[in-house]
Amino acid sequence: MTFENKRAAGIKSSPSMAIATAAKKLAAEGRDIIDLSLGEPDFKPPAHVAEAAIEAIRNGRARYGAAAGMEGLRDAIVSKFKRENQLDYAVDEVMVANGAKQILFGAFLATLEEGDEVIIPTPCWVSYGDIVSLHGGEPVYVSCGIDAGFKLDAKRLEASITPKTRWLMLNSPSNPTGAIYSQEEYRALGTVLARHPRVLVISDEIYEHVLLKDVAFVSFAWACPDLRDRTLIVNGVSKAYAMTGWRVGYAAGPKSLIAALNKMQSQSVTSVSTIAQAAALAALTGDQTFVGEGAATFAGRAKIVADRLAQIEGVDFTPPDGAFYAFIGVQRLLGRKTAAGEVMPDDTAFAAHLLQHFGLSSVPGAAFGAPGFIRLSIAASDRELEGACDRLAAMVQSLQI
Numbered sequence: 001m002t003f004e005n006k007r008a009a010g011i012k013s014s015p016s017m018a019i020a021t022a023a024k025k026l027a028a029e030g031r032d033i034i035d036l037s038l039g040e041p042d043f044k045p046p047a048h049v050a051e052a053a054i055e056a057i058r059n060g061r062a063r064y065g066a067a068a069g070m071e072g073l074r075d076a077i078v079s080k081f082k083r084e085n086q087l088d089y090a091v092d093e094v095m096v097a098n099g100a101k102q103i104l105f106g107a108f109l110a111t112l113e114e115g116d117e118v119i120i121p122t123p124c125w126v127s128y129g130d131i132v133s134l135h136g137g138e139p140v141y142v143s144c145g146i147d148a149g150f151k152l153d154a155k156r157l158e159a160s161i162t163p164k165t166r167w168l169m170l171n172s173p174s175n176p177t178g179a180i181y182s183q184e185e186y187r188a189l190g191t192v193l194a195r196h197p198r199v200l201v202i203s204d205e206i207y208e209h210v211l212l213k214d215v216a217f218v219s220f221a222w223a224c225p226d227l228r229d230r231t232l233i234v235n236g237v238s239k240a241y242a243m244t245g246w247r248v249g250y251a252a253g254p255k256s257l258i259a260a261l262n263k264m265q266s267q268s269v270t271s272v273s274t275i276a277q278a279a280a281l282a283a284l285t286g287d288q289t290f291v292g293e294g295a296a297t298f299a300g301r302a303k304i305v306a307d308r309l310a311q312i313e314g315v316d317f318t319p320p321d322g323a324f325y326a327f328i329g330v331q332r333l334l335g336r337k338t339a340a341g342e343v344m345p346d347d348t349a350f351a352a353h354l355l356q357h358f359g360l361s362s363v364p365g366a367a368f369g370a371p372g373f374i375r376l377s378i379a380a381s382d383r384e385l386e387g388a389c390d391r392l393a394a395m396v397q398s399l400q401i
């Protein structure tokens with residue numbers, strides 16, 4: 001018997017989380033597994049963040065919060081946008097949610113009519129399409145291959161807009177590719193969007209601070225000020241402050257859209273945990289050294305992986321500009337045979353074989369709308385990354401043409 005309605009039955013659980021669960025199960029059975037499937041910093045948040053949460057508990061500052069978020073935290077978010085992005089938002093133009101993910105839920109729940117289209121350039125984060133479908137929308141995937149730097153351009157955008165288009169989903173730095181849009185690239189998209197006033201833009205900037213090379217981050221709303229009033233910026237403390245489990249994301253956008261998100265929040269989760277909000281406030285207003293140090297650590301790890309992958313015959317890899325993933329082309333290895341004589345048909349089989357026979361957990365490119373790749377998180381120790389490259393190399397070597 002199924003209990004699910006059509007919408008719930010039409011989506012799947014997060015593939016990366018499902019793979020991480022499978023990897024954990026194998027590890028619990030005693031297998032030696034390196035799990036690089038999930039994207040989360042492997043270090044603790046700064047000490048003052050934990051202290052702020054403990055203090056909130058001790059002082060009884062843990063009651064229901066305002067749906068939009070604690071006032072002090074919203075002030076800190078306003079200051080963050082001014083300080084880091086040169087963007088002016090008023091307090092009622094920002095809100096706090098349970099992670100960036102919940103902002104997407106709120107935005108689509110509040111705005112999508114049945115059949116509205118959401119343009120999603122691929123490769124894209126595994127959850128976008130299913131979150132759209134769950135809210136009655138139609139994900140329209142636009143393939144942006146390696147030749148396009150994995151980025152959407154004006155021509156492809158124009159060709160994908162229809163009278164039903166409601167949102168364009170952007171994500172820079174990108175999960176999984178690490179691609180970062182420049183001001184010029186955003187402006188080219190902005191020129192197209194100017195001709196389509198019904199289309200709103202979500203700019204997922206959650207990896208803003210994870211910059212691995214000398215490539216600058218720009219916020220979409222800063223690059224395209226004329227579109228500020230139909231842009232929803234999605235950000236949060238998960239990746240920048242190693243606070244993935246605290247579940248604090250924040251959004252900025254036009255007042256009426258933010259009010260709609262607050263309404264969704266007030267009738268669903270009420271507010272974000274006020275303890276976690278106290279911690280996020282400390283993160284955004286405290287010493288920011290941690291953020292730069294995290295990025296430098298990830299840049300060092302990206303280099304280790306890039307050097308090792310360059311020595312593996314048959315894999316294609318361009319070191320990422322941002323975020324903490326290695327998106328590795330395995331297309332040239334598909335069709336080869338395993339030691340048992342089975343043909344490796346696609347990236348999903350490749351990732352499954354890598355986990356089962358070589359103890360390395362990755363996410364197949366198909367989950368990101370990009371077959372022919374696998375994604376490894378580089379948010380792991382140097383030792384684990386070296387071990388992961390050894391295992392990938394061993395598997396590649398075991399394949400026969």
Ligand SMILES: Cc1ncc(COP(=O)(O)O)c(C=O)c1O
Nearest residue numbers: 099100101125175206236238249
């Ligand atoms: C592109 C992207 N957006 C959003 C999220 C979710 O972030 P949060 O932890 O704030 O919900 C992730 C998490 O992996 C992500 O990769």
